[in-house]
Amino acid sequence: MISREDIDNLANLARLALDDAQKESLIKDLDNILGYFEQLKEARVGEVKTENYLAINVMRADEANTGVEFRQNGNGQYIRVKKIL
Amino acid sequence: MIIIEALKKMKAGELSSEKLVQDLLAKIEQENPKLNAYLEVFADALKQARAADKARQAGEDLPLLGIPLAIKDNILIGGRIASAASKMLENYHASYDATVIKRLKAAGAIFLGRTNMDEFAMGGSTENSAFGSTKNPHDSTRVAGGSSGGSAAAVAAGLALGALGSDTGGSIRQPASFCGVVGLKPTYGAVSRFGVMAMASSLDQIGSFGRTVADAELLFNIIKGKDALDSTSAELPSTLSVDGTKKLTIGVPENYLITGINPEVLANFRVSLAKLEQVGHTITTINLPSLKYALACYYIIMPAEASTNLARYDGVRYGAYEAGDSLFADYAQTRGRNFGVEVKRRIMLGTYVLSAGYYDAYYGRAVAVRQLIQAEFAKTFAQVDLIALPTAPTTAWPIGEKTADPLQMYLEDIFTVPANLAGVPAISLPSGRDSAGLPFGLQFFAPHFREDLLFMIGRSLEEV
Numbered sequence: 001m002i003s004r005e006d007i008d009n010l011a012n013l014a015r016l017a018l019d020d021a022q023k024e025s026l027i028k029d030l031d032n033i034l035g036y037f038e039q040l041k042e043a044r045v046g047e048v049k050t051e052n053y054l055a056i057n058v059m060r061a062d063e064a065n066t067g068v069e070f071r072q073n074g075n076g077q078y079i080r081v082k083k084i085l
Numbered sequence: 086m087i088i089i090e091a092l093k094k095m096k097a098g099e100l101s102s103e104k105l106v107q108d109l110l111a112k113i114e115q116e117n118p119k120l121n122a123y124l125e126v127f128a129d130a131l132k133q134a135r136a137a138d139k140a141r142q143a144g145e146d147l148p149l150l151g152i153p154l155a156i157k158d159n160i161l162i163g164g165r166i167a168s169a170a171s172k173m174l175e176n177y178h179a180s181y182d183a184t185v186i187k188r189l190k191a192a193g194a195i196f197l198g199r200t201n202m203d204e205f206a207m208g209g210s211t212e213n214s215a216f217g218s219t220k221n222p223h224d225s226t227r228v229a230g231g232s233s234g235g236s237a238a239a240v241a242a243g244l245a246l247g248a249l250g251s252d253t254g255g256s257i258r259q260p261a262s263f264c265g266v267v268g269l270k271p272t273y274g275a276v277s278r279f280g281v282m283a284m285a286s287s288l289d290q291i292g293s294f295g296r297t298v299a300d301a302e303l304l305f306n307i308i309k310g311k312d313a314l315d316s317t318s319a320e321l322p323s324t325l326s327v328d329g330t331k332k333l334t335i336g337v338p339e340n341y342l343i344t345g346i347n348p349e350v351l352a353n354f355r356v357s358l359a360k361l362e363q364v365g366h367t368i369t370t371i372n373l374p375s376l377k378y379a380l381a382c383y384y385i386i387m388p389a390e391a392s393t394n395l396a397r398y399d400g401v402r403y404g405a406y407e408a409g410d411s412l413f414a415d416y417a418q419t420r421g422r423n424f425g426v427e428v429k430r431r432i433m434l435g436t437y438v439l440s441a442g443y444y445d446a447y448y449g450r451a452v453a454v455r456q457l458i459q460a461e462f463a464k465t466f467a468q469v470d471l472i473a474l475p476t477a478p479t480t481a482w483p484i485g486e487k488t489a490d491p492l493q494m495y496l497e498d499i500f501t502v503p504a505n506l507a508g509v510p511a512i513s514l515p516s517g518r519d520s521a522g523l524p525f526g527l528q529f530f531a532p533h534f535r536e537d538l539l540f541m542i543g544r545s546l547e548e549v
Binding site: 011022032036045 | 316375377378380381382384385392396399401402411412413414415416417418420421422424426429430432433434436437440447450451453454456457490491492495
């Protein structure tokens with residue numbers, strides 16, 4: 001069962017500002033959907049080794065990208081953000 | 086008009102791209118206010134057409150010269166808005182062309198406009214668009230399917246000759262089925278995703294819509310192939326010389342056709358297969374015991390990946406921005422106010438299945454089950470050429486019928502998600518109408534990079 005506290009925590013992790021009505025309906029929806037996932041418990045996955053999973057990340061070199069549109073928070077050269085510390 | 090016919094007429098000098106686009110624009114003006122298939126019709130469509138005509142007069146003969154196409158709103162065309170039907174990107178202008186767009190441009194295609202979709206491709210009805218739902222051209226009180234509902238409706242209603250969409254769990258095939266057109270989801274990696282907005286990166290594919298199999302095939306042949314900008318892309322094996330008259334063995338996973346399927350859909354499925362059997366193809370029962378877990382598996386992996394992919398929409402680099410009193414509040418308010426209900430639901434679900442304490446029970450398990458499904462597909466394709474399923478368990482439903490219950494909406498994806506989980510190519514083919522006049526779709530899966538077999542069975546079905 002999903003609690004109100006869980007929803008607050010998840011919204012925090014996901015950086016989503018939600019009002020009370022949205023949170024209430026999410027409790028109901030997530031409970032319902034997670035209930036549907038229960039069937040996966042019976043799947044016989046004993047033989048499967050997840051380290052052999054075919055989908056792997058292939059990274060490119062970390063290079064500056066000048067093609068990004070800095071519309072509202074910068075001057076085209078850099079992005080301006082609020083103080084973090 | 087179909088693409089192949091338009092090309093023939095243009096080559097013979099009987100039709101100009103300008104005339105073709107003029108006719109389409111007139112029809113769009115008349116039909117689009119009702120259907121809402123296009124979010125924007127490009128003001129320079131006629132200019133593009135005239136340029137194509139001029140090129141043809143100068144002796145150019147490109148494979149799609151002067152052919153007007155519609156593009157799903159999550160595929161970037163440099164300089165134009167790409168909103169993914171979200172308030173978040175309502176005014177975002179793409180700064181470059183997606184690889185598929187670059188390839189279509191090089192082939193001479195012109196772009197009529199960008200089509201409506203479920204926000205960030207999350208949905209199966211196009212009702213999750215921030216800019217109003219798309220209506221089904223066969224009955225405007227019903228959904229067009231989704232998430233590429235605008236592209237499917239545009240092609241079905243004759244508002245474009247062909248279109249591109251994206252398919253993460255059925256988003257090309259299901260609207261193609263609901264609107265009565267051909268929809269292809271290529272093999273994972275067959276088409277570059279560079280420049281399509283990422284939703285679930287291990288599942289997403291770009292594919293084509295056409296009124297005929299040959300049109301969908303023609304578009305696929307232009308956009309396919311390795312791209313240095315997408316590390317998951319691959320070159321297709323060079324032309325697989327299949328004899329077009331070869332008879333195929335088609336497997337039917339009977340154990341998966343049990344629950345929740347509309348009787349009319351099932352009856353149509355049987356009749357369509359019987360027709361294929363009559364012309365010499367073999368129908369056989371196959372057993373894919375793990376297929377029953379596919380939907381649950383998909384609805385864990387997809388939101389998990391989507392929740393991380395959508396982290397980039399934070400108001401800092403592009404898109405909407407809502408100022409708060411801290412950087413955290415900037416993020417949370419921008420995202421809270423500009424994402425729609427379904428997008429927020431999937432972000433929350435994805436965050437949950439990836440969070441500490443639940444990761445192994447949900448995400449880890451889903452990844453393991455996905456491998457079981459992949460292994461069963463590999464084994465099955467050693468015995469059969471194709472796997473057949475209906476595209477969707479129902480035909481197009483009335484607008485609003487499923488919006489209150491997200492799980493009911495998810496269950497509509499039951500026959501399409503296995504192809505994405507296994508990474509195999511799949512096609513939805515029109516196969517008649519139900520008693521209310523709504524189109525049915527017949528779906529086939531083929532082994533990796535065997536799109537040729539899908540086109541072959543498609544042509545066979547068109548002939549019967």
